[in-house]
Each structure stands twice: as structure tokens, then as C-alpha cells.
Amino acid sequence: MPKREKRSLPKDGKKGEHAPSPSAQGKEFQLPEDEIGDIVDDAVKGTEQELASNKQTNAE
């Protein structure tokens, strides 16, 4: 089995490509609301039947 890479914890505002600073994340990743609205609208289009049929049973 190949050697597993050491996983680093997500560090915010410090270093590493996974963790830009909080304020930068706020600007960089905050999609315009209109765009998010379009994405959501697209995802839920035509899902009335899925919602109506979602009659799961009790589990565990």
C-alpha cells in the first residue's frame, strides 16, 4: 500500500492553499446572490414529485 500522505488540519488565515484568510474567503467565495438563486432554482426545478414521494420509514 503506498505511503499515506500526512494530512494537515484546515488552518484558516495562516498558510496553505486550502486556507486563505477569513476576510479573503468572505470576498472570494461569496457568490452573488442572484447567481446562487439561479443555481438553487436550477437544482429544485421539477422536483415536486420527489418531495411528495419522500415518505421514508423510521429507522435505527
Next chain:
Amino acid sequence: MGRIIGLEHEYGIMLPLPNGDFRVPHKYEIRAVINKYVLRNGGLCGRDERIWLANGGCVYEDSGHPEYATPECSSPEEAVLYSRAGDILMQEIFPNFLFHKNNLSSEYAVNPATFGCHENYWTRFKKYDDEEQKNRCYELLTPFLASRQIIDGAGWVDKSGEKFMISQRAGVLHYGQAGYRILVSGTTMERPVFKSDDWITDGRYCRARLHFSAGDANILDFALFLKISVTDLVLAMFEDGFMPDWICHDPQEAFGLISRDLTYKEKVMVLDGGKAVSALEAQRFYCNSARKYLESEVRKNSLKYRKFKNTIRLWSRTLQALSKDDIGWLVGRVDHRTKRFLIECDIKKSSDPIHRRKVDLQYHKINRYGLGAKVRRFYSKTQMVSEEEAERAARVYPSGSRARIRGKIISGVLKNKEFACLRDFIGWNIDWWSVACVLGHDSISGPKAETRWLYDPLETRVALANNFLKRFKVFLKKIYGRLA
């Protein structure tokens, strides 16, 4: 060595029909599909019709839901990784089905049908048969878990589409007829916070598998990671006698009221003694206690110290963001706030309250077209696990627990070409603590050809798996010789 952690996810499942309709499959259909996966060489069928996978986890049917149990993980990061692997495995085992990684049914008559996301933590106790200590543990953890939902809640839109709640599970927790103050049960008929299971002793210490069933299933990696990390830290405080002495007066009421408070600041959790606190206050209190514990009890610059220091940093940053409703931080990290943000954006386009319920449901759809998967891709820099890593974790076992031995045995058997030809003559008796191959398919009482016991969750010696596989090859040759 980190704490052994395991997660169990029960998925909502639906089958699309040719006419555009959907239906919930019967449990026997789910079992049949799982058994087909065995024939596709996806895993080995153990007792109770569970399929044991090459990554050391298992998949099975539970009360009409497919359930995936992660292998034993030795860190919160690993638990997140193998949880995401479960989403991929579900889609592979059930290719034509729809999955929702949530906890409540959309349509219900009086009470919503609920299914769980359970957490398991191996915890150290001082004495084995000390009932008082066990009950004390449950009492002390309850206010923490009740307030933790502001971090891990997945959000829920009620049937009218008008009300939003933080948590899906909080409103359905109850302790049935027993009327206990502590939400503990050993049965599946109630909806407890804790399930009492697996108390074993290893000499000086008693280790117990604490089983929590109050948490929500998370779509975002950060929420799941923080949920597990802070719980790991709080359990360490309990083990070292540093747990704050807060006890909830009415746990069921506390869970429900906190879930309805979208400011997180209303003092709705009443403690013994009459003091009332908000969820945010409670979480801040535990976070500050954890900080004091870390500075006074944990050796500086040890791995444990660095790990918990980072947990406290992310925990306090998230609590700060929740107190100011900082959506720049929270969206893409905390599920209930992300879902509420999506709904708020959607409200500007559509005033239909049913639309909000659709957003709620689609958020938990785990295939690549689901809203949850799209949210993960848009906020990919706040996610911890890439698709490639999750795909790999679906096939490869972890290295820090007995899952390594189990996974290596299962992988080795599945790759064995002679086994593929002799599959019909061999049965398996596999559980978390043993792997046994059996001649014939009577896995309970049939003659066991080879057995590997895995009592210690921290056992990682690969030689144990290699020995098993060597003897298994000899066993196959004997069967082959008899048939030839």
C-alpha cells in the same frame, strides 16, 4: 494514539419510476441490491447480511434504509474522509437510486419518520461496573450535545415551508415511556441521545463505545470535522476529570428549544439549579473550559496539544461567526446556516413556501447533480476531502485501527482468483471483532476454517492479516483438491 471514532449513516432512499414518479423501496429490495454487490465482488457477506468492504467498513439494510458504517478511524480527519467515501459507495452499490443524506422524511402524517447519523467514540473510564460513573458521563455530556447543534445542525424546513429550525434530529428525540432524566436507551424503539453499548475492560481501565444518536448528517466537511473534533476534546476533558459540572434540567425541552432559536442567544437551556443559558453561551463556556484544560493538563508541544489547540481555534472562530451571523465564514462551513442562506437567496426569486422545502430536500441529495454536491464544489476551498480522496477511501482501509487488518484481509480475499471460482463453497462470519471463513454457508455454526480475532480496536499489526491470507490460500487449495 488518537481516539477510535466511527460514524454510521442511514440514508434516505427513493427509486425513480419510468413515469417520473418515485417510491421508497421495500427493505427486501434494498437487501437484494446489497447482495448483488457481493456478486460483483464488491465485498464479503458476513453475518446479518452485512457486506464488509475493502476499506474495512460495512453496508447493510436497517429498517428500510441502507446504512453505511465507516471503518474505525483514529482521527476526526479520517472520520470525515471515510464518511465521504460512504456517499460514493452508496451510489456505486445502488446505481439507479436517489439518496438523501438527511435525517427526516419530507412527507409525514403526524410525526416525521427519522433516521440517524450516529457517532461512536471509544472512551476511557476508571472502573468497569460503575453505573454511577456511566450515568454521570451521560448527565455531563447532555448540555454540551444539546448546544452543539448550532455547529452541526443540518437545518430543517417544516411542512408549511414557513419555519426553519437548526437541527433535524433535535425535535424527534424522546425517551419513550421510561421517563428517564437522562436520554439513554438500549433499544431501537425510542429515540435517545445515547445508546448504551459495548462496555469492555482491559485491565486497569474500562473502555466503552459511547454511541450518540442526537447529531445530524452533515453535507459540509467542516461541520462534520468540527462536530467530531470538539466532541473528541470534550471527551478527553471528561476522561481527565476536567468536565464542567453542568447538568441539564430537561434535556428533551433543551434540544427542541435550541433548535428553534435562530439567534442562538435565547436563554432556553435550563440547568439544574435554575440557571438558564443560551446555546452560544454554553458552547463558549465549554470552549473556554477546553482552553483551560489544554493549558493546564496537556503536555505542551505534544501531538495531542497541537491537535486540540487547532480544534479550539476553529471552534472559537465558528462561535464568533455565529454570534455575528458572519455569513462570509459560515456559508460553506456550517450546514444549517448555508442552507438558510440558500433559502434566503431563493426567496428573492420565489415566494412559494413549498420551494423552500424543495431546497431543504435537494440540499441533501448526494449525487453530483444534488444541491449539496454543488455547494461542496462552489465552496471547495473550505472542504477537506476532494472527490479523488473520497474515491480512494472507498477502496483503501485506514492504518490506525483494527480496520487495517480487516480491510487487508477482505481486499486480499477479493483479489484472489481462486476464491472467485470457489465463492459458492465458502461463507464468511465477519464482525467488528473477528473475521472467519467458513466451509459452506452456515456462517453461524458451520466449521470455521480460519479465524482472526480483533478484540482490540487499536490493533494494527499487518502480520496478522498476512498470516490469515497465507492460511486462507492453503485452505482454498484443499477445497480445490477435493473438487478436482
